[in-house]
Amino acid sequence: MLPTLAAVSVMVFVIMRLLPGDVVNLMFQDLGYAASLAEMRAKLGLDLPIHVQYLRWLRQLLHGDLGQSLWTQRSVVSVLAERLPVTLELGLLSLLFAVVYGGVTGVVAAVRHDGWPDMTLRTLAMVFLSLPSFWLGTLAIVVPSIWLGWSPSLQLVPFAARPLESLVQFLLPAAILGSHLGAPIMRMTRAMMLEVFRHDYVRTARAKGLDPRRVVLKHVLRNAIIPSVTILGVQTSQAIAGSVVMETLFQLPGMGSLLVESVAHRDFPMFQSLVLLLALVVMAVNLLVDVTYFAIDPRTRAEVA
Amino acid sequence: MTLLRDLVVKKPLGAVAGALVLLLLLVAVFADRVAPQGYNDTSLLDALQPPGRAHWFGTDELGRDVLSRVVYGAQVSMTVGLVATAISTLVGGALGVVSGYFGRRVDLLLQRLVDAWLAFPGLVMVIVILVLLGPGLGSVILALGVSQAFPQSRIVRGATLVVREHAYIEASRAGGASHGRVLLRHVLPNIVAPLIVSASTYVSFVILVEAAVSFLGYGVPPPRPSWGGMLSATGRSYMVRAPWLSVFPGLALTVAVFAFNVLGDALRDLLDPRLR
Secondary structure (H helix, E strand, O other): OHHHHHHHHHHHHHHHHOOOHHHHHHHHHOOOOOOOHHHHHHHOOOOOOHHHHHHHHHHHHHOOOOOEOOOOOOEHHHHHHHHHHHHHHHHHHHHHHHHHHHHHHHHHHHHOOOOHHHHHHHHHHHHHHHOOHHHHHHHHHHHHHHHOOOOOOOOOOOOOOOHHHHHHHHHHHHHHHHHHHHHHHHHHHHHHHHHHHOOHHHHHHHHOOOOHHHHHHHHHHHHHOHHHHHHHHHHHHHHHHHHHHHHHHOOOOOHHHHHHHHHHOOOHHHHHHHHHHHHHHHHHHHHHHHHHHHHHOHHHHHHHO | OHHHHHHHHHOHHHHHHHHHHHHHHHHHHOHHHHOOOOOOOOOHHHOOOOOOOOOOOOEOOOOOEHHHHHHHHHHHHHHHHHHHHHHHHHHHHHHHHHHHHHOHHHHHHHHHHHHHHHOOOHHHHHHHHHHHHOOOHHHHHHHHHHHHHHHHHHHHHHHHHHHHOOHHHHHHHHOOOOHHHHHHHHHHHHOHHHHHHHHHHHHHHHHHHHHHHHHHOOOOOOOOOOHHHHHHOOHHHHOOOOOHHHHHHHHHHHHHHHHHHHHHHHHHHHHOHHHO
């Protein structure tokens, strides 16, 4: 974890140093972020020796100072505090959707192996996997407005103010993103369940007359679920990437749209902090996934002890 | 050849998908002959025509034929999909084999690097590279090729770790073969199957990410059409008045990704039964 963290910080740091000179020129000449090249470089912290730059940046980070936006002059932390809840709501809602959809259909498909529910659900997962979420989102905006004269509200309802209305607003983008994220979960859950069904202890459990539903849920699912949990870690990273697209499409002011805006405005202090923060979120989720292994599978506990 | 026969006999759906992929490739290669018009032939008098006999897929706000633009869009998607995946397979393959075969410190160092890279959400890293390189087809290919190399190296490393333990590797080392010879003659042929499988699944992913990046406006610059770009630039401002602008590029994209996904699945089932 720690070496990775160090490597991540170095990578984000290097990104800023690799900024092409003409972009820096553009930043002070056309965008007016500074009066001269020297002042621009000072604002970006490019004027000191490289190791001093890194240590200074690191010290600021550890003090919770993520710098200042060039575009709005506001501190990055205060902007993030505003944007984070939106992405959190969209991300969690779509992951929840993905887990419920992927988990349930995966189990059903495995239980009805090679029957029509299996075929239908597998085809559906393949379709969801192939549908670009931004296209599905575009259609979800266009089609109802043509046929029903209805279009989703583009005015954000904050969760803290009106939770229920806010959830309704996020339902559509979250379902679209969740269907894409849930498809691999469905495929993995199904494949692993089929694998576990072949084991002797499952036959034993059935032979001794246990309730079939109990066998599926307690004996099979619990042993089959670990790879799906692993996938969930990967899917979180995908959910962040997806929210960049969905927030732009549905005009939700979250971290994803902030990322796109900061690139458009060449607001690199903001961009740098965002990239770092998103990487930290992914790492935190992966740690959480590892911890979940222990909870689900006692064998992994024994290995460590 | 046996693979082709297996595909047709055992995985007919995969064979159909393969044929579709081949068709898309042909369309991309012979775009100038397939497309009824050039991708940038504007004619303002014909702007925003609905699909009809003259323009099967309608026209956009500049009067350009949407069918022609979808056909030329295949060039961008196929080029990026295949070339970027080739780059990521070569780079990721080399990284993975070296990391898995030599193990120890080399492995530890390389894997921490891969860990750090994987901590960044894929699309974000692609945007970062595009910001640094500037827009263009070459930048998009490089950005996607590099960013996919790291996850792919993990798969290859895993396969190499298994192969490394076999007795024939030890035997050929004991017989005096150099590391290079062992890698090329004994390790590489045995990890070709997982390499093909991972490459075939990455093609569809790369095509999707390219479309997403173009949709956000960082992809191949206009007037060159790409499916993702067509969905953003014109599609969104005119989509209610002219839904065909968003329907056809998206449909083409979905069909292409679906075909590569199904083909990849079929290849995996045939080449690597353990992964089923």
